[in-house]
Amino acid sequence: MRVVVTGGAGFIGANLVRTLLAHPGISQVAVVDDLSAGDRTNLAGVAATLHEGSILDAALLDEAFAGAHAVVHLAALPPASRSAADPLAGHHVNATGTLEVLEAARRVGGVHVVAASSASVHGTERELPERETARAAPRTPHAAAKLAAEAYLGAYHHCYGLGVLPLRFFNVFGPLQPAGPGYPAVVPAFLAAAMAGRPLTVHGDGRQTRDFTYVGTVAQVITEAVVRRVVHPDPVNLGFGSRTSLLELAGELESVLGHRLEVTHTAPRPGDVRDSRADGSRLRELFPTVVPVPLREGLERTSEWFSTL
Incomplete structure (x- = not known):
């Protein structure tokens, strides 16, 4: 199996790439990253092919996606403060970039797309635990773009039969996560x-x-989703309550x-x-054997x- 990870040189992506390569059912991993938020050193010693460039570059995506069985779409413009300062740039990467990834997957055909969204789509007024069926009320351009990306994933599943899985991340932490000005984690x-x-x-x-989720747990869930080809057109909380x-x-x-x-x-x-x-009911239905790292x-x-x- 060949898997492509957009944003694979970032914090979550680089951890995921290592987990994917450790799975016996996955033979090749390719990374698409423009290194604006990720770092080449995060992939040091890792046997993944790096395609350096933007997810807005259709030709680059076609090159990277050739022969792929699955795409994990993590590339985004983080943190939320950057999208607030430049909402158009945030929209281009987080919403239009997702659309470009979906179009590239559709051109290849038969590709399974697992994509990262965010709990921020719920906004500030939240009923706990947060259920995927609750009304979304984004309060930032970043959250609005993530909600648009979720909508595109569902639309491509229903309109084109593309296998998709949108995952809403909740306070992911772990090795390789940057600290410093501009990174609020x-x-x-x-x-x-x-x-x-x-x-x-x-x-x-x-x-x-907060509902903290260790990055190793996130990588475990996504790897299982890729290997088992778990498909769900509606968002799934990646949090355990x-x-x-x-x-x-x-x-x-x-x-x-x-x-x-x-x-x-x-x-x-x-x-x-x-x-x-997070309300983790939907996640546990889809991944009943996953045990989160405490x-x-x-x-x-x-x-x-x-x-x-």
Whole structure:
């Protein structure tokens, strides 16, 4: 089986590429990435073919998709703040880019497309746990583009018979995730501060909750989806219903690192989601044997990687 991963040099993509190549049913993995958010070093020592360029380049996609059995579409313009600053650029990559991927898959024929969406499509007013059937109410251009991408995936399934699986990611964390200005993910931000001996910065009171998902679990689900050709035209939450506050996260990291961590509080971020928790019922129906990596174990693996930087 030959699999193509768009955005495969990014944090999630590079972890996924390693998991795909470790599966005996997958013989080749190709990556399409313009390296605007990903990094070539994330694929160091990995036996994947890199096609450097944009998903908006139809000729490049045709070259990369030739002979493919499945495409995992992760390429996007992250983080959400970049789409807010330049909504047209965000739309071109996140919505039109998905359309280009679907058209390229249709030209090849018979290709299974697994694509990443985001829990952000629900907006800020969320009924917990968040169900895929709840009304979407995106509050940012990034979320709106992701919702458009979901709609295109469903439309291509119903109109052209393309096998698709849209997955809504919930707070994915793990090795290779960048930390620093412009990257709002809390786990790498906390770890970077802890490793440097700085206080952990918490926006607001720290009681806001998230459904953290270790990247290895995400890679496991996607690999199984590719191998078993799991098809579902409607969005599927890739989250397991956990609920951890930021203060609880800081406490877990204290335990993992074995020393006290100072926490400082700043003003809440405008528009920040107070609570996020996936309804994992649909995911468990489609992937009944998947067991998520526990938060503690995921933090241990991630901190081990951070310690090597």
